[in-house]
Amino acid sequence: MKIICIGRNYSDHAKEMGAAIPSEPVFFMKPDTALLKENKFYYPSITKDLHYECELVVKISKAGKCIEAEFAKNYYNQISLGIDFTARDLQAQCKEMGLPWEKAKAFDNSAPISEKWIDVAQLTFPVHFEFYQNNELRQKSNSGEMLFSIDQIIAYVSRYVTLKTGDLIFTGTPAGVGPVAIGDHLSGNINGEKMFDFVVH
Numbered sequence: 001m002k003i004i005c006i007g008r009n010y011s012d013h014a015k016e017m018g019a020a021i022p023s024e025p026v027f028f029m030k031p032d033t034a035l036l037k038e039n040k041f042y043y044p045s046i047t048k049d050l051h052y053e054c055e056l057v058v059k060i061s062k063a064g065k066c067i068e069a070e071f072a073k074n075y076y077n078q079i080s081l082g083i084d085f086t087a088r089d090l091q092a093q094c095k096e097m098g099l100p101w102e103k104a105k106a107f108d109n110s111a112p113i114s115e116k117w118i119d120v121a122q123l124t125f126p127v128h129f130e131f132y133q134n135n136e137l138r139q140k141s142n143s144g145e146m147l148f149s150i151d152q153i154i155a156y157v158s159r160y161v162t163l164k165t166g167d168l169i170f171t172g173t174p175a176g177v178g179p180v181a182i183g184d185h186l187s188g189n190i191n192g193e194k195m196f197d198f199v200v201h
């Protein structure tokens with residue numbers, strides 16, 4: 001499986017990063033080794049400025065290529081919540097040199113995802129989500145605020161990359177990203193339902 005991540009999909013986050021509002025989706029990938037399966041996250045030694053980016057995550061349920069947006073709903077059936085951990089210091093270096101972001105985004109365990117998944121059929125849209133750091137609200141948004149909807153993302157990405165069953169799409173983060181520290185308690189919910197809850201070791 002692969003993990004596809006959308007960048008700058010909320011205008012308030014693009015603004016806080018000093019980035020332009022994109023005219024088409026921006027995507028990058030993380031390998032399967034980025035998935036955090038056990039709920040034990042260790043602050044990675046490669047960075048001194050690790051940031052959280054809480055995001056809705058979509059699970060692809062059917063393989064497809066060049067999927068039309070109007071049929072995209074047939075290609076995913078579950079949503080969860082995850083963190084697109086980012087080594088902001090490394091990313092800034094990569095951006096400055098005009099290089100790809102992989103080492104800032106694709107490192108081991110950079111993609112913790114809730115074990116719980118919610119069936120799309122049981123969700124009310126737009127899907128609201130919140131992220132808390134040490135019980136303080138840091139990010140709050142909903143799928144209606146996305147610049148590119150889930151269906152548009154699937155249509156766009158599948159023009160370039162064949163989507164396979166089990167692939168995951170991180171759909172972008174809203175404003176409020178920030179640094180984490182060892183000992184931080186991170187939690188998130190979807191439509192008020194607790195999805196993940198773990199401590200940075």
Ligand code: MG
Nearest residue numbers: 053084172173
């Ligand atoms: Mg992100």
